[in-house]
Amino acid sequence: MTEQGKDHGYLLDNQQSEAGIRFGALAELFDPVTFRHIDRIGITEGMRCWEVGAGGPSVPAGLAERVGATGQVVCTDIDVSWARDAASDVVEVLRHDVAADPPPPGGFDLVHARLVLVHVVDRAEALHRMVQALRPGGVLLLEDADPGLQPLLCPDESGPEQRLANRLRSGFRELMASRGADLSYGRTLPRRLREAGLLDVRADAYFPITSPACTVLEAATVRQIRGRLVAAGIATDEDIDRHLANVATGDLDLATAPMISAWGRRP
Incomplete structure (x- = not known):
């Protein structure tokens, strides 16, 4: 995230205790998708990777396994509180603003950002800097949510519990x-990669429903933004307590917004 995103765009502060729970749930939901793409791209021993807006340690650690002792992973975020555990002889963890700071030097075989640019106010500049950091033949893999494509927390709105959940998600x-x-940023990724001059652009989407990780993610997210929901008049404390109790039963079929993955190669 950028500093601007932290103040104005990024609603979920990494300093809050729930952030670690969210990062764990996001890893459970999306790491298999991310690494399916990374393995298809062909990230192997000796390569250099830049993980942008890392948040938690799971993706940097997985990249480190692939590049081995002769490779390097540079892991950056404006808040590296939860990524520090990934630091090693292979993984360098740096505080960095992707839309304001120069890219880490040296050029990269892979630049990856997951659930980052949707929150960054100056997305165009961040994307430009990531493209410029690629070596010739290097690949940019962007993965971002598109809540506009599927806005509901409970796509099967079958009762009052689901209606309350969807009202809070709307808020x-x-x-x-x-x-x-x-x-609506996720759906634009293929076009933006082509406009940036990348070749062989491809994309797909992943849309989890009814995963235990969705339940964990929702509870942690609502606890993080509870005060903002109440302050904005979107929900009362009683609404939120009732929703958290409904979520805790495990009986709601909770979903996430689709995550769109798009990748392209620098000439």
């Missing part, structure tokens, strides 16, 4: 949009 989207998030 969460309003808060994100008011802070500069682009809720």
Whole structure:
């Protein structure tokens, strides 16, 4: 995330205790998808990778396994509190603003950002800097949510518990949009990679429903933004308590917004 995103666009502060729970749930949901793409791209021993807006340690650690002792992973974020555990002889962890700071030097075989640019206010500049950091033949892999494509927490809105869940999710989207998030950004990734001059652009999407990790993610997210939901008049404390109790039963079929993965190669 950028500093601007932290103040105006990024609603979920890494300093809060729930952040670690969220990173764990996001890793469980999306790491298999991310590494399926990374392995298809062909990230192997000796390569250099830049993990942008890392958040938690799981992706840097997985990249380190692939590049081995002769490779390097540079892991950056504006808040590296939860990524420090990934630091090693192979993984360098740096505090960095992707839309304001120069890219780490040296050039990269892979630049990857997951669930980052949707929150960054100056997305175009961040994307430009990531493209410029690629070596010739290097690949940019961007993965971002598109809440506009599927806005519901409970796609099967079958009762009052599901209606409450969807009302709170709608309020969460309003808060994100008011802070500069682009809720339709994910679907634009293939076009943006082509416009940036990348070749062999491909994309797909992943849409989890009814995973235990979705339940963990929702509870942690609502606890993080509870005060903002109440302050904005979107929900009362009683609404939130009732929703968290409903989530805790494990009986709601909770979903996430689709995560769109797009990748392209620098000539």
